[in-house]
Amino acid sequence: MTSIIPASAHGAPGGGAAVAPRVRGGAPWSAFLLRRLGGVAVLVAVLVLMTFLIVRLVPGDPARNLVGLTASTEQLQAVRSQLGLEDSLGQQLVNYVGNLVSGGLGDSFVTSQPVSRLLGERLPVTAELAGLALAIVIVVGFPAGMGMAAWQHKRRVRWGDSAFTTVTSLGGAMPEYVTGTVLIYLFALKFDLLPAQGGAAPSEIILPALSVAFAPMAIFARLVRNETSAVLGKEYITTAVSKRLPSWRLYLTHVLPNVVTSTLTLGGLLLVALLGGTVITENVFNVPGIGTAVVNAILQSDYPVIQGIILVLGLLAIAITFAVDIVLGLVDPRTVSAVRSQ
Amino acid sequence: MTTSKRRKPFALWLGAALLLALSVLAVVAPIIWGDSAAALSSEVRGGPSAEHLLGTDPLGRDVLDRTLVAARLTLAMAAVTTLIAVGGGIVLGATIVVAGRRVRGLGERLIDLMIAYPPIIVALSITAIFRPSVGSVVVAIGLAFVPQFARLTNTLASSVSSKDYVVVARLVGLRPTRLLFRHVIPNLAGPLLVLTSVGFASAIITLSGLSFIGLGVQEPSYDWGRLLAQALQDLGVNPIEAFGPGIAILITGLAAGLLGDGLNQFLDPRGPVRRRRRRRAATSGGADARTPHAALLAPAPDAVVSVRDLTIAASPESVGAPLVRGVSLDVRAGEILGIVGESGSGKSLTAMAIARLLAPGLHWSAETLSINGADVSDAREQTPVRLATDVGVVFQDPSSCFNPARHVGPQITEVARVHQGLSKRAANELAIERLREARVSSPEVRMRQYPHELSGGMRQRAMIAMALLTSPSLLIADEPTTALDVTVQADVLQLLHRISTTRNMAIVLISHDIKVVSTLCHRVCVMYAGRIVEELTVEDLREGRVCHPYTRALLDAAPRLEPSARQVPLIPLPGRPPQPDQPIVGCAFADRCPLVTDRCRQEDPALRALPRGGVAACHVSTGPLEDLLVTQ
Amino acid sequence: MSPSEAAPVLRHQADGFALSAVGVSAGYGGGRRSRDVLHDIDLSVPAGQTLGIVGESGSGKSTLARALVGQLRPSAGKILLGDVEISALRGRRLRENRRRIQLIPQDPYASLDPRMTIRRALYEAIDPQGRRPAQAAARISELLATVSLDPDVASRYPHEFSGGQRQRIAIARALAVQPEVIIADEVTSALDSSVQAEVLNLLRSIQARTAITMLFITHDLSVANYMCDEVAVLYLGRLVEKGSSRLLFSPDHPYTRRLVDSIPNPRAGLSGLSAPEITGGEGADPANPPAGCAFHPRCPNGPRLRDDRERCITERPELLPRWDDTGDGDHRSAACHFPLSEVRAGLGD
């Protein structure tokens, strides 16, 4: 799943700080954390409400839909109570949240297994896939983008930029299911190097991870290229150049931190978008993760499983966003003190 | 005045043409191929043949026809999705901007938060509620993208509505609605169009993705995503089946993306504008011959910096039309040399060339460029590391000269640590000493602060301390006071003066303000259109004994703080300096000069010693122009 | 309206002021977070004259301009424009009266809508309701001629002009409204000094011809001296001195003195510049100024250098009328416990 990410982060905290207020003492960090944690609380609350509402918003009677028209009243009642649909809406919400707090996500309608067990089995596979994809995106995309910008800065090859832009636009427009199909055809069917079936084993995860990572990698490389060029044009880089530092030192201490800062804001969105890509890719390779589980659950109206998985996906996304914010605060001091002036 | 033709980027053409073709296809395909796409045949999962170019599916239907027919459903879904996403986003984003201050703050924070949820979560939830179908998937993805579009619209709209021209239009008495329609919306239209095409690309890819995994279009309807999913099942038997729908999704996504990119480039005022390569007609007076100025200057063995015939061009092709033309100068120890001129006259380029800090991509050459007796005039050679300790540099804008992500201290000590191998402690002590010399209060504290925690004046002083760290023999200060308040400017000028006397240091001070150079410097070079047009002592400048009409004009245009100043009108300098892409024939100042003669327009005057004293590049002037008005 | 409230209005009218601020405070941020950066400003601009507002960056000059044109609602005090209290108006009444006072913003690159031709921009200013397009053409040519631009340029877009030309267009637009008062906010600070003179002369000649009232904001005292009949000096959001612009040559307030001495004076060279100031007082926050006299941490006559001046820390000096020792008979006032004229008059050193 792609996300709408503008090509550049100017104006984000990476831009020039005008007259930032002077900060005294260590208060800004706690204010910063407090504000971010407040955001997390709101996000989690909305997420819980959203999953709660999934069952309640189903048109008609979800229980009746499930058991079918021919079922007996007892069967219907049983499903109703399993879904927690008997009480008033407020009471239902209280029960739902109460269950969540005690770790109860309910049982699957189809397999009657606890949802938590299903998650326990499938989440690690998804996490491995997403983690590997993320690693590929960063390990390939970051150096590629930064290297490109550095090379262009030094040499200014006229076709260089447009070639890079063309390649990354093409790559960035490849949906993961198309990439996956191509990869399966090439590596599994044509050359028989890797299995078409995905899984947790190293050989089974390579192709899915590549499919997830391919487009974001291109988008990320382009983003890093743009940000690096912008940083290289800044006056403080001229100051640093006047110190005649070895280039590794120039790039490591002066360019890198600022590129990381300006990349992270949008890169965070990209990371969150990786989750969507994972869900889709799992279905291409039939990976036994939560992405395949949720699709099956939706097709079978297995509401407890749907709720559980969406909750987990949401929490993951929130955790990523929070982590990105904290890292941003660590690398860019202005982010922290800006909280004050807001 | 510059007129520039906007070039329509190739991406814009290609994207628009592809999308147009696709829309036509969407309309006509079901009419033409509708029947054949539904026709069953016995050729099940057949490979490509003359009859079925892309083979057949498990029921023997023609894949090519089915791909073409599916265009309508796929594109229609994407269009409606985009409408929901972009429309909803725009309405939400704009409402928040227009709403009262409190609603606005709350709304903006909420949108910021909502972006944290990946669209897939919203999409899955909605399909779970309404069961997978065309309608639910369209609504699902449309809604899932709303927060992102709302945020972008919001950012755009608030930046436009805080623009000065909107403020001024309100003062003129425009009603709010008129303001919205006349100033805000037209300036938003471009970016929003870009947004729409990007949204369309995302919609097509995401919709097909959901159909692909079975959560979108259901049998017997089909879109490209479903066709591709079927093809995946048959991949082992009939790989060609995947080709049609796969390519269709790619091309459509790409076309919309291209259109967006193209629009973006086209609408960006800084974007690629068709401009002829900067080329000045070859300067008469000969860029090839050694400029007389270099000959005029005696060799100066005691000079800290010696420059002869420095020429800088934007590209190798424009060496015949340079930005800086044959500049020669010397600065001795303890001397402050001022370079003054309007912006764009080449002052900064000259200074940066001396420090060997020209941006890569600029082409320069010099007959001599020596610092402390060491020759650094070979442009191809790696810059000698000793320039780091021999030359200190101070720039105009102290707010952007320090790396914002690092503490001030390590930045100041960096040169000593890297090049002189000083220990951290020794370097810190040295830095604190320099900060104190630059009159920075509580230097120990400043070392541990971030640049943004210092005031502007403090930052500039810290910058000077950093430049002084290794006791360089030359300090280059490019407009060091332009961004500062007058009170801070006065302090910094005095600081520079003290440095030059106590350290016997050579300083090159660049300023557009003739009052600043004549207050601080010992000797002044006046630059115009890339050349030095006059060189004079500060005594002559202060007394107004200037020989070049341009210098005279600079003096006459500068207001003075004197009781009588109100009664003496300033004399503005008409016109503008020649633009870099404008040919210069003869004296570059001819179009603005009150003394211009025919000769001036044909022949570029060389810098020469004038009969009645002074050194200037002028055909007419014979000595100090005490009073240009009378001469006129 | 109670008599005490009416009093400033009456005085303002009786004395022929075109624009007055009475006890105006203003700031940014709403609700609990609001912070005043402008405190208790009293000033009046006599009709047909130019008042200069000078001060360092961050002293509140632009905030004052925004408050005076109604772009920013004062948190206290009132603003009188001719016979109306403009700060009390809202909606349509405000829109009608807004045309009487116009602003020329600092940045000529941001003050013109990039998508509007010069003609449309001027026409909008002449006739925002768009009722009489026919009559406007002649007026547009006339306006362009006033700012020495060729009438042919009307069909061009702002990006085709240089900074100085844009600033002249911005002036033409302000004139198009036929306001009683023009506020020029640092109109030349983005321009080269050679172009600056042109814009300054243009404004001076317009003022001489039309007797328009002008508020001229600048950080450059030599420009203020050239342009203004009167000046008011702003420090951290408060007026510290005001009076005839001749006061620049014998200021009463140490801050004005400091500003004056900071202007590079080629004739005097470096010795003309004031001694570097005691450091540590920079970067104060106008929303939270130092107690007593806000200038005291930087004042060369103040408590940091003289033990007997505790009063500067404990008590805020009022802006009081001063006698003028220059013999011009000018009126002036300063907010200082130890004004320099008293020092000159024999008290001091």
Ligand SMILES: Nc1ncnc2c1ncn2[C@@H]1O[C@H](COP(=O)(O)OP(=O)(O)O)[C@@H](O)[C@H]1O
């Ligand atoms: N990196 C560059 N590439 C191309 N042209 C440049 C570059 N830097 C400056 N110029 C051009 O060189 C001329 C002189 O610029 P500059 O040295 O900045 O003048 P000043 O210092 O007097 O403002 C200007 O026309 C400017 O546009």
Ligand code: SF4
């Ligand atoms: S050479 Fe001619 S045009 Fe050039 S400055 Fe001298 S008199 Fe003017």
Ligand code: SF4
């Ligand atoms: S009141 Fe005191 S501190 Fe303030 S300006 Fe006057 S002498 Fe200086």
Ligand SMILES: [Mg+2]
């Ligand atoms: Mg410059």
